[in-house]
Amino acid sequence: MRHFFILMSACMLMQYTQAQPMTTGNEPYRPQIHFSPKAHWMNDPNGMVFQNGIYHLFFQYYPDGSTWGPMHWGHATSKNLVNWNEQPIAIYPDSLGYIFSGSAVVDSANTSGLGKNGKGPLVAIFTHHDPVGEKAGSNTYQNQSIAYSNDDGKTWQKYPNNPVLKNPGITDFRDPKVSWYAPEKKWIMTLATKDRITFFSSKNLRDWQKESDFGANVGAHGGVWECPDLFPMTHNNKTVWVLLVSINPGGPNSGSATQYFTGNFDGKTFTPLQTDTRWIDWGTDNYAGVTWNNTGNRRLFLGWMSNWNYANVVPTAPWRSAMTIPRDLSLELIGDKYFIKSQPAPELMAGTKTAVVLNTNANTGDITSRLGQLKPQSSFKLSTSKLQSFTFTLANEKGEKLVAGYDAKTNEYYIDRSNSGNISFEPRFKNKQTAPRLTNAAGSTCTIVIDAASIEIFADGGLTNMTAIFFPTAPYTAVSFKSKGTYKIEYVKLK
Numbered sequence: 468m469r470h471f472f473i474l475m476s477a478c479m480l481m482q483y484t485q486a487q488p489m490t491t492g493n494e495p496y497r498p499q500i501h502f503s504p505k506a507h508w509m510n511d512p513n514g515m516v517f518q519n520g521i522y523h524l525f526f527q528y529y530p531d532g533s534t535w536g537p538m539h540w541g542h543a544t545s546k547n548l549v550n551w552n553e554q555p556i557a558i559y560p561d562s563l564g565y566i567f568s569g570s571a572v573v574d575s576a577n578t579s580g581l582g583k584n585g586k587g588p589l590v591a592i593f594t595h596h597d598p599v600g601e602k603a604g605s606n607t608y609q610n611q612s613i614a615y616s617n618d619d620g621k622t623w624q625k626y627p628n629n630p631v632l633k634n635p636g637i638t639d640f641r642d643p644k645v646s647w648y649a650p651e652k653k654w655i656m657t658l659a660t661k662d663r664i665t666f667f668s669s670k671n672l673r674d675w676q677k678e679s680d681f682g683a684n685v686g687a688h689g690g691v692w693e694c695p696d697l698f699p700m701t702h703n704n705k706t707v708w709v710l711l712v713s714i715n716p717g718g719p720n721s722g723s724a725t726q727y728f729t730g731n732f733d734g735k736t737f738t739p740l741q742t743d744t745r746w747i748d749w750g751t752d753n754y755a756g757v758t759w760n761n762t763g764n765r766r767l768f769l770g771w772m773s774n775w776n777y778a779n780v781v782p783t784a785p786w787r788s789a790m791t792i793p794r795d796l797s798l799e800l801i802g803d804k805y806f807i808k809s810q811p812a813p814e815l816m817a818g819t820k821t822a823v824v825l826n827t828n829a830n831t832g833d834i835t836s837r838l839g840q841l842k843p844q845s846s847f848k849l850s851t852s853k854l855q856s857f858t859f860t861l862a863n864e865k866g867e868k869l870v871a872g873y874d875a876k877t878n879e880y881y882i883d884r885s886n887s888g889n890i891s892f893e894p895r896f897k898n899k900q901t902a903p904r905l906t907n908a909a910g911s912t913c914t915i916v917i918d919a920a921s922i923e924i925f926a927d928g929g930l931t932n933m934t935a936i937f938f939p940t941a942p943y944t945a946v947s948f949k950s951k952g953t954y955k956i957e958y959v960k961l962k
Contacts, residue, residue: 571760607635611658664695666735707798711756768794794929867941
């Protein structure tokens with residue numbers, strides 16, 4: 468299987484083919500509609516920022532091996548969120564340590580004073596991780612530093628007086644996400660500090676002061692808190708602030724996952740509207756996700772498509788790891804609680820057109836023969852007004868299969884990769900993943916995105932999301948869908 472894009476409107480399936488591959492590799496499991504480096508190790512997305520029509524994606528990168536090692540910032544750019552061009556390494560380790568996760572901002576007013584010729588710079592804010600200090604038992608081996616670019620991200624210079632925020636004695640003190648807080652004309656840094664999030668502020672990106680912290684006694688705490696993100700969203704003209712927090716371990720289906728909180732932020736303190744645990748994705752393979760800066764009212768999210776349970780041993784070469792597809796976030800109010808909805812960025816669907824519409828009354832719901840073989844540049848859309856238990860299956864001639872679906876008895880969506888192919892590299896990889904349905908609506912809209920070795924499910928319009936990777940020993944060539952009820956099937960041809 469090369470790659471395809473599936474949409475389901477309870478359920479709608481759509482096959483997507485990219486005009487040009489984003490990498491030159493044709494290796495087994497090489498993703499085509501997800502970013503992956505041409506070679507070597509990658510993890511967290513970093514420094515995502517939009518400037519002058521270009522989406523910048525920086526990422527944790529080890530250029531000398533395919534397992535985790537001394538971290539650099541890799542770099543890729545795109546004009547359309549689909550075709551990515553891998554750029555030279557942006558930021559290298561130095562005497563202060565490895566270059567851990569962080570963010571980047573457009574300092575348009577040159578508050579940092581690091582711009583030139585009347586133009587503000589791009590400023591990257593990252594964690595310097597000192598492996599020598601860590602090995603020696605220090606509790607101050609992680610500090611926050613900055614680098615800047617005056618040529619639109621092509622080259623970077625580190626600030627000579629790094630670090631700009633020194634560690635007060637917290638062993639996990641990392642992953643700064645910085646954004647502009649317009650009401651008080653200051654920058655806000657959202658920082659992971661062991662078992663909580665600490666907020667700092669600055670007028671110039673160089674001098675920081677603590678404002679408050681949040682989270683020591685709320686949310687999931689099965690592991691250390693990492694990779695936070697704080698941003699406002701609007702729902703029916705009401706501003707709601709969202710705080711993302713990744714956690715490892717402690718995810719809902721084992722290992723890594725990202726939780727979120729909704730609340731209010733006044734430039735100093737985050738006050739939650741709810742303190743129960745909610746996950747932006749219930750699957751095993753969406754971690755360390757954050758949003759792009761400088762995209763206006765659009766909130767665009769990307770995650771690392773792997774899990775620390777097995778990230779170092781998945782059977783790919785010469786690279787390891789990919790990112791999720793970019794996702795548009797929105798809010799939905801259910802009762803008195805706000806939930807995040809995720810949908811694939813619409814750029815992925817550019818150039819599609821409807822070719823044939825079929826109608827069927829399948830009392831048994833078995834429409835395997837109508838779906839048939841997987842074919843490039845094609846899609847199927849199935850619609851029903853009443854959601855019932857269903858299964859969606861990818862299979863190959865060896866009898867390997869990936870099964871996803873909805874179980875009405877438990878009111879859960881699921882992904883089962885126990886017979887999906889190569890599962891021997893980590894015992895927990897074969898575990899069935901489940902996620903609750905969060906709405907009582909009769910019908911459903913569900914989007915499924917499939918690439919060479921991944922599935923992403925956006926159920927009920929993106930209220931419940933699941934992401935999982937898989938590794939069949941031969942490409943999946945057949946797709947089937949089974950459910951009781953009446954369905955409309957749309958066949959879509961993509962260019």
